[in-house]
Amino acid sequence: MSESRIKERIQEVTGRPHPGKVRIFADTSKFMDISAGDVIRVGGRHYYIYGEETEGRFGLDEQPKFWVKRARDLETGQRKIMKLAFFESFTMDLGDVRVECFRSPRKEARILGKTRSDPSFMQGISTEDDAGNVVRILDRINGISIYGYLQGHKASHEEYFHQEFPRLFPFVVSSVRAIARLHGAHEVHGDIRNDHLWLDRDTGDWRWIDFDYAYEWTENPFGVDLYGLGNVLLFTAGNGFFNLMDMSACLPPGTPGNTCLEPEDFSLFFAHRVMNLRKLFPYIPESLNRVLMRFSHKVEVLYADVGELIADLEECLPDLGIRQQG
Amino acid sequence: MECPQDHVILVAVDQSENSCRAVDYLARWAACYEAVRIVLVNVVKEPSEDVLPDKDERDRYMGEKLEAGKALLAKVQGTLESVGVPSSRVATKTLLCVPPATISDTLLEEKASDAYDTIVLGRRGMSKREEYIFGSVATSLIREASDVSVWVVA
Numbered sequence: 001m002s003e004s005r006i007k008e009r010i011q012e013v014t015g016r017p018h019p020g021k022v023r024i025f026a027d028t029s030k031f032m033d034i035s036a037g038d039v040i041r042v043g044g045r046h047y048y049i050y051g052e053e054t055e056g057r058f059g060l061d062e063q064p065k066f067w068v069k070r071a072r073d074l075e076t077g078q079r080k081i082m083k084l085a086f087f088e089s090f091t092m093d094l095g096d097v098r099v100e101c102f103r104s105p106r107k108e109a110r111i112l113g114k115t116r117s118d119p120s121f122m123q124g125i126s127t128e129d130d131a132g133n134v135v136r137i138l139d140r141i142n143g144i145s146i147y148g149y150l151q152g153h154k155a156s157h158e159e160y161f162h163q164e165f166p167r168l169f170p171f172v173v174s175s176v177r178a179i180a181r182l183h184g185a186h187e188v189h190g191d192i193r194n195d196h197l198w199l200d201r202d203t204g205d206w207r208w209i210d211f212d213y214a215y216e217w218t219e220n221p222f223g224v225d226l227y228g229l230g231n232v233l234l235f236t237a238g239n240g241f242f243n244l245m246d247m248s249a250c251l252p253p254g255t256p257g258n259t260c261l262e263p264e265d266f267s268l269f270f271a272h273r274v275m276n277l278r279k280l281f282p283y284i285p286e287s288l289n290r291v292l293m294r295f296s297h298k299v300e301v302l303y304a305d306v307g308e309l310i311a312d313l314e315e316c317l318p319d320l321g322i323r324q325q326g
Numbered sequence: 327m328e329c330p331q332d333h334v335i336l337v338a339v340d341q342s343e344n345s346c347r348a349v350d351y352l353a354r355w356a357a358c359y360e361a362v363r364i365v366l367v368n369v370v371k372e373p374s375e376d377v378l379p380d381k382d383e384r385d386r387y388m389g390e391k392l393e394a395g396k397a398l399l400a401k402v403q404g405t406l407e408s409v410g411v412p413s414s415r416v417a418t419k420t421l422l423c424v425p426p427a428t429i430s431d432t433l434l435e436e437k438a439s440d441a442y443d444t445i446v447l448g449r450r451g452m453s454k455r456e457e458y459i460f461g462s463v464a465t466s467l468i469r470e471a472s473d474v475s476v477w478v479v480a
Contacts, residue, residue: 087379097455104376186426214376218429220461227459268455302458304469 001046001074006039009074010048027131031067031084040071040082042135043127047071047082055195071137079140080124083108083212085133092213094227095269101190101213105134108212112136114185119205120178122198141209143201146232147194150239157281160239166320171206172236173313176229178208180306183222190214192228194235226303227269230295233313234267237277237288244272264298285319287312334363335444338433338463339402341394344448348479349402352446357410364416365442366402368395369432371423395420430466437474445471449480 001009003022010018023038024046034040040047051070054062067086072079085105092101109126116123124138144152153160175197179189189196190213198207215224235241244261265276274280275296278289291312294303303309317324337352339345356362370391378384399418406416423432437445449464457465464478 094459095455097453097459099459102377104379106379107376214374216374216377217460218371218423219463219466220428221426223457223459223461268458297454299454302454 006046006074009046010039013048013072013074013077014050026129028084028129028133028135029131031069031086034069034084039074040069040129040135042129043125043137046074047080047137048074049082053081073137081138081140083136083138085135094224095267096271097269099215099217099224101215103212104214105136105212107187107190107214108210109134109136111182111187111211112138114187115182118178118181119200119203120175120181120207121211122207122209141198141200141207143199145195146197146199146206146236149199150194150236153239157239158283161237161281161283165237165239166322168236169320170317170322172233173310173317175206175208175232176306176310176313179225179229180310182211183225183306187211188215188221189225189228192225192232194232197232220304222305226306226309227295229306229309230267230292234273234275234277234292234295237284237292238274238280242274242277242280243270244274264296266297268295268297268299285316287316287319291316331361332363333359333361333444334365334440334442335446336433336437336442337364337366337402338429338445338447339366339368339398341398342448342450344450344479346448348446348448348477349405351479352477353406353409353411356406356415362411362415364406364411365440366399366406366416366418367421367433367436368399368419369421369423369429370395371429372425374425392420428461428466429463430470433463433467434470437471442474444475444477446477446479449478451480 006022007018018037024041025034025038026041028034028040034049036049036051038049040049049069049071052064052066053068053070054064067084069082069084071082083105086103089100089102091098112124112126115121122138122141124136126134126136129135153164182189189208189211191210196208196210198209200207260279261274261276265274265279267273267275275292276289277292278284278286293299314324335352337349339349356364370388373384373387378387403413403416403418407413421432421436423429433445445467447464450462452460452462467476468478
């Protein structure tokens with residue numbers, strides 16, 4: 001595509017003329033230098049950059065992710081997310097367990113290939129730029145994360161649990177099955193969180209996103225995903241998390257309160273997070289509560305793999321009035 | 327009843343303290359029984375390309391690990407000899423663990439390839455949280471091993 005044609009397409013796609021000369025990047029090594037108004041040429045196509053993705057966690061300020069660009073494919077006009085190569089290693093806290101984590105474009109590109117056409121995963125392609133950097137070009141999901149979805153539900157827990165949760169739970173189980181498929185392909189998601197499971201409003205599918213975190217340890221590579229799935233299950237069953245501090249919220253300041261909760265009722269990873277939801281909401285079926293308690297201090301036998309978790313979740317379906325499909 | 331000719335023990339060794347404890351325990355016992363044959367095994371795991379994308383770095387890493395493993399096996403063999411286990415009854419092996427295989431997968435593969443009666447290893451003493459995230463070689467072996475006894479030295 002010639003420069004003049006690029007400028008024409010920019011105007012056609014954005015509705016606005018591009019002022020001045022277009023900067024075209026075929027080497028994305030210095031992603032900080034690439035900003036709105038620039039074009040990335042990769043894989044034989046041109047992508048117009050109109051900004052950066054941001055990420056805020058659970059109400060905190062949105063932080064720009066300079067290596068993740070918002071783009072328009074200049075051939076099709078489609079909106080894309082372009083993830084450029086950014087190598088970092090850092091220590092992540094999973095509860096009070098510190099793990100060393102590595103950001104791996106190669107890993108995410110590989111998983112994109114293995115999950116192509118799987119409706120439970122974000123879709124996209126990967127290619128290399130002129131410098132050999134792995135660039136992932138992702139389809140934007142028109143939707144909302146499960147975190148955002150549940151934030152919008154202001155009903156009482158009882159109303160939520162009897163009306164919304166039975167509709168949502170089969171999708172959660174389906175998303176857990178997707179992780180099992182990933183593990184079967186010898187891959188790890190690596191960053192399972194409530195804001196990494198998205199409802200695609202165009203298709204009605206729940207899709208996992210952002211699987212570029214890699215780890216190095218000798219034995220069970222899937223434990224980190226099991227940990228994440230436990231959090232997602234708790235969040236959806238509870239329509240949020242319940243922490244010990246909340247228990248005394250109704251008492252006058254300085255008043256000692258008794259609680260029915262014991263240390264074993266709390267998360268194995270987060271000391272104040274209630275896992276034994278049945279003590280708060282007695283209508284939660286015992287079968288579902290048993291699953292949650294497998295992530296608590298009371299656990300004696302850890303889930304060995306996601307298959308065991310799925311078997312237990314399937315036992316919950318009849319107790320929630322849900323008929324198992326397929 | 328006929329006494330077994332040989333009792334073959336696979337001992338998984340690494341640089342950890344609990345591995346040393348397992349060897350010390352075995353040494354006290356093995357010196358007294360002539361029928362015991364010991365195979366000291368050090369498993370070296372290849373790093374993932376996702377974590378170390380540079381091939382030269384990976385090769386350097388493996389070189390260092392293999393050297394360290396060789397030295398460790400020699401040291402442990404020396405420990406056994408010093409308590410009276412003859413060198414004729416001790417062999418050493420280095421096994422490569424290639425992802426996506428795990429350490430326990432590699433040990434079980436070795437067990438399947440030869441006639442081992444017992445696997446001995448040290449218990450790492452992880453918290454439940456750590457075991458949830460990282461897994462435990464000892465727990466995996468206890469769950470997956472068959473036709474063999476597993477001694478976990480705590």
